Amino acid sequence: MKKKFSSRELFELRNNIPVEMLIKDQLQLPSKIRDGFFRFLCPVCNEFQTAVNPATNLARCFRCEKNFNTIDLVIKVRGYGFKDSVLFLKNLIGIVPIQDTVPSIAKLAAGIGRPMT
Numbered sequence: 001m002k003k004k005f006s007s008r009e010l011f012e013l014r015n016n017i018p019v020e021m022l023i024k025d026q027l028q029l030p031s032k033i034r035d036g037f038f039r040f041l042c043p044v045c046n047e048f049q050t051a052v053n054p055a056t057n058l059a060r061c062f063r064c065e066k067n068f069n070t071i072d073l074v075i076k077v078r079g080y081g082f083k084d085s086v087l088f089l090k091n092l093i094g095i096v097p098i099q100d101t102v103p104s105i106a107k108l109a110a111g112i113g114r115p116m117t
């Protein structure tokens with residue numbers, strides 16, 4: 001079964017799930033507050049030279065010089081593929097699939113008894 005995700009869905013997963021909550025509560029990476037900033041154990045280098053940026057909702061490792069969005073983190077920490085990582089995140093917030101416009105047009109046409117052929 002093939003499943004495609006719209007860029008809008010992916011945008012919402014990257015931006016609407018607080019990355020700090022994801023790291024701490026869902027992925028349960030070791031984390032701590034140091035100097036008033038949230039730090040997490042980098043899944044790549046296992047160091048705490050990290051931070052999260054609430055403005056962009058990205059987690060950053062200064063040692064790896066890498067930014068991780070929510071999807072990247074699930075891929076890295078859980079070892080899932082892209083699709084499974086997206087599904088994992090969708091389950092977290094229970095996003096309702098964004099309605100395609102095509103089925104509603106088909107429904108409308110059926111409603112007036114003139115199916116488009």
Ligand SMILES: [Zn+2]
Pocket residue numbers: 042043044045046047061062063064065
């Ligand atoms: Zn790192």
